[in-house]
Amino acid sequence: MRIGELSERSGLSRDAIRFYERIGLVGSHRSPNGYRDFPESALPWLHYVRTAQRLGFSLAEIADHAADLRDSDDAAAALSALFAEKVAIVDARMAELAALRSELVERAGTGCPLRPDAPGTARAVADSPPKPVLPLR
Amino acid sequence: MRIGELSERSGLSRDAIRFYERIGLVGSHRSPNGYRDFPESALPWLHYVRTAQRLGFSLAEIADHAADLRDSDDAAAALSALFAEKVAIVDARMAELAALRSELVERAGTGCPLRPDAPGTARAVADSPPKPVLPLR
DNA sequence: GTAAACCGTGGAGTGCGCTCCAAGTTCAAG
DNA sequence: CTTGAACTTGGAGCGCACTCCACGGTTTAC
Numbered sequence: 001m002r003i004g005e006l007s008e009r010s011g012l013s014r015d016a017i018r019f020y021e022r023i024g025l026v027g028s029h030r031s032p033n034g035y036r037d038f039p040e041s042a043l044p045w046l047h048y049v050r051t052a053q054r055l056g057f058s059l060a061e062i063a064d065h066a067a068d069l070r071d072s073d074d075a076a077a078a079l080s081a082l083f084a085e086k087v088a089i090v091d092a093r094m095a096e097l098a099a100l101r102s103e104l105v106e107r108a109g110t111g112c113p114l115r116p117d118a119p120g121t122a123r124a125v126a127d128s129p130p131k132p133v134l135p136l137r
Numbered sequence: 138m139r140i141g142e143l144s145e146r147s148g149l150s151r152d153a154i155r156f157y158e159r160i161g162l163v164g165s166h167r168s169p170n171g172y173r174d175f176p177e178s179a180l181p182w183l184h185y186v187r188t189a190q191r192l193g194f195s196l197a198e199i200a201d202h203a204a205d206l207r208d209s210d211d212a213a214a215a216l217s218a219l220f221a222e223k224v225a226i227v228d229a230r231m232a233e234l235a236a237l238r239s240e241l242v243e244r245a246g247t248g249c250p251l252r253p254d255a256p257g258t259a260r261a262v263a264d265s266p267p268k269p270v271l272p273l274r
Numbered sequence: 275g276t277a278a279a280c281c282g283t284g285g286a287g288t289g290c291g292c293t294c295c296a297a298g299t300t301c302a303a304g
Numbered sequence: 305c306t307t308g309a310a311c312t313t314g315g316a317g318c319g320c321a322c323t324c325c326a327c328g329g330t331t332t333a334c
Contacts, residue, residue, distance in 0.1 A: 004310060014311090015293055023291095033300060035311055051237055056193070059291070083241045090238045094231055100192055101227045104220045141280065151281090152323055160321095170330060172281055196321070 001038045010046045025063045138175045147183045162200050
C-alpha cells in the first residue's frame with residue numbers, strides 16, 4: 001500500500017506517516033520506483049499508535065516499546081510484559097481521573113472554592129490583555 | 138507570598154510561575170519594590186492547574202475556563218457548568234482508557250497481533266540507526 | 275559594608291509532534 | 305505527448321510549555 005492510501009485509511013497525514021517512519025515508528029519497503037510500500041499490518045499498527053498516543057504515551061515511548069519487542073528473544077513474553085505494564089499505567093491514569101472527577105463533583109456542589117486570585121481583590125490579570133496572551137487553539 | 142516561596146510550596150519552577158502569569162493563568166500584585174506578591178489562594182489554584190493539565194487540558198483551555206468564570210454574571214452557575222463539562226470529558230477519557238485496557242488485555246492473551254511491520258521481512262527501520270532517531274526522554 | 279540570596283526583565287533555546295513548502299520523479303489517463 | 309496526480313527529499317516553521325541565561329536591582333545575614 002502506498003502512502004496516500006495508508007494516509008486516507010488511517011486518517012493520518014502523509015507528512016505524519018513519513019515522520020513516523022523517520023523516527024522508526026512504522027516500517028516500509030520501497031518499491032523499485034522509490035515509493036514507500038506499506039504492509040496491511042501498518043494500518044492496525046498506526047491505529048494502535050494513535051490510541052496509545054491519545055492516552056498519553058509519547059511517540060518515543062511507543063517506539064521504544066516496539067523496539068523492545070523486536071529485540072526480545074521471547075516476543076510473546078515481552079509482549080505480555082509490555083501489555084501488563086501499559087494496563088497498569090492505564091489503571092493508574094484512570095484512578096487519577098476518578099479522583100479529579102470526584103474532586104470536581106464535590107466542588108461543583110460547594111459554592112466556589114476555585115479561583116486564580118484572592119476574592120474581591122483587583123486582579124492584575126484583568127489589567128493585562130483581557131484574553132490570554134498566547135493564541136488559543 | 139513571593140515567587141520563591143510559591144515555587145517551593147507548589148513544586149513549580151519560578152520560570153513556570155512567571156510563564157503562567159504572562160499567559161494569565163495566575164494573578165499577582167506587585168510589591169512597591171516590583172516583586173510579585175501572590176495571595177495564599179494561588180497555591181490551591183496552581184494545584185488545580187497542574188491536575189487539570191496532567192489530565193490532558195492545555196494551559197490555554199484552563200485559562201479560558203478561568204476567564205469564563207471571571208466574566209460570568211452568575212459565577213456559581215458558570216462554575217457548576219464548567220465542572221459538569223469537565224466531568225463529562227473525564228468520563229469520556231476514562232471510557233477510552235477502559236477500552237484500551239481491555240484491548241490490551243485481550244491482545245496480551247492472544248499471541249502477537251501487534252507489529253510495526255510485516256512478519257519476517259527485512260525492516261527498513263533496522264537499516265537506519267538501531268535506536269529511535271529522536272532522543273528518548 | 276559586603277556577600278549571598280532573591281527578585282526583575284528580555285530574549286534565546288529546547289523537545290515534541292507535527293505541518294508546509296520547494297524542487298524534482300514517476301505514473302496513469304486522455 | 306502532455307497533463308496532472310501522487311510520490312520523493314530536504315529543510316524551514318510552528319504551537320505548546322516550558323527552561324536557561326545574562327544583566328541588573330533589592331533584601332537579608334553576618
